[in-house]
Amino acid sequence: MEHTVICRNVSKIYRQDAVSVQALTDINLEIPRLDFVCLSGPSGSGKSTLLNLIGGLDKPTSGEITVDGARVDLLDKGALAKLRLHRLGFVFQSYNLIPVLTARENVEFVMQLQGVRAVERSEKARDILKEVGLDGLEDRRPGELSGGQQQRVAVARAIVSQPSLVLADEPTANLDSKTAENLMQLLRHMNREHGVTFIFSTHDRLVMDFSRRLITLHDGRIVDDRKRE
Amino acid sequence: MRLADLPLLTTLAWRNLWRHTRRTAVMVFALALGVWSMVTLASLVRGSMEQQITKEILNLTGHAQIHARAYPDDPAVAHRFRPAPALDQALRQSPIGAWSARVRVPAVVSSERESAGVMLVGIDPAGERGLSFIPQAVTAGRYLDSPDDPGLLLGRKLAEQLETALGRRVVLMSQDAGDQIADRGFRVVGIFDADPQAMETGYVFIGRGIAQRMLKIGAEVSEIAVMTPDRKRPQAAVAGLRAAAGDLDVAPWTEVQPLLVLTEKINNVVLLIWFAVVFAAMAFGLVNTLLMAVFERTREFGLFQALGMPPRYILGQVLIESLMLLVVGLVLGNAAAWATVASLKGGIDLSAFAEGLEMVGVSPVIYPALAGSDMAAANIIVMTLGVLASLYPAWRASRYVPVEAITRV
Structure with a gap:
């Protein structure tokens, strides 16, 4: 079976002055392609740390992490930036949209860095925004959108350039239950329809x-670690 | 950095600049004010300096002078010369503009009541046009007609000191070629005004032919004053004249008036110091503004990196922001300076301080002169050092660790 993510004996220790905090201990994990995986646990259990390590935003203290065939624990800054740009998508708890760009421009942002031509960019952004239910709101800036709408823009941004893997850190934490449910349905839809x-x-x-x-x-x-259907 | 990514960085930089309109406006105002003060002060200093130089050049200096070798140290009748044919030919060739030969020796002028030591200047009245101030300076009576005009031009102040007036007679006394006292009576045919007043009290003008006969020097002269097409570059003309002048001393105005050159150099240094002081004040504001903008957007810079933007792009974005601030500030500052100088075209009247200003050779009315070189210097200094000062905030922005930046509250 082809795996998108493989973690072998991954540990992470945060050190500040004389204090050490063991955030992750001996994580072994294989996540097959097209899976739809939830990391759960109480606050401080290491969910966000694990996502950050898989996303190359942080380095493990020990162990190996392979994402889409690349050893992220060994890559330098530049190579990590390239990996994130071309193969990963991120959705954050607090949306993290770029406030000075419109919804469409936020979605186009990653494609622009990838060097996608303007016409193609614009077309893809329009289509994906329509798909996430934001038709007609393309030219609004994040401050003019509700929390749920902003998170949809973030999902559209994460998915639009067809990454292998999308990492979403508590994507519904700031949303009400109805909006959270809608968002999860959208993520499931993206998982199935876009093969991510x-x-x-x-x-x-x-x-x-x-x-x-x-x-x-x-x-x-x-x-x-259990499968659910 | 790819050229294709510039529009993205430019858009981000421009919009971020106006996220805090008031802060950006204050910074732009500070930059504009600094540039305005640089360019305006430079134009005032330059205008004043230009006036001083032009005045000195017209006050019998010219762009270059030809003398007998010993004349500059001892301007006596003994140190005279006859222009050789080669020199005469060189004077009639390009790039020489106006030129004229003068007799210029110390003398004593006496009225019925008083006498005063002066410099007797024998001129060719037509030759002085476009060369010195005297043809335009006669404010009462008339200018001289020819080198053989028997009249004399007297400065207004000297006329007062001698208690004489237009139409009255004075006696000029000097030493002739045979070391004998030469004197001659003249009728005052014209009264001239001059700036500085020392020119009015220190010089009397008569026809050159009359002076030569009075001093028994035949066709010989004390000096030849020359105008070249460009006072800033008299070297070519001077070199040509030197080649033709034989043993004579050919000196550009910069050698004749070394104090003026020194003053110009001091002014340049003062301007540079002013530029540096103003820039230093602006730089603190600029760096502070950019650092604040960078710290406020820590999460965004982390996000950019998380999304795959290379750190050098973040550095570029902050530098572009700084560049935009600088460009807007420079454009406004230059426009304001230009408008200020244009509105002062009629001159700044400082006649209330005329006496003090005259002591340092500054005219009571200053006409600002907007020099392209000063404008360019101010702009290049602000732009170059501004970008350099922005490197630190930009570097800070590009060094954030994504995970720390994103999780920072």
């Missing part, structure tokens, strides 16, 4: 119910 692997973190039961695989972390260790 999703890993998202949450401690919301409703969100967990959408996953096909639920991995539970506690104190930096995987304590449960």
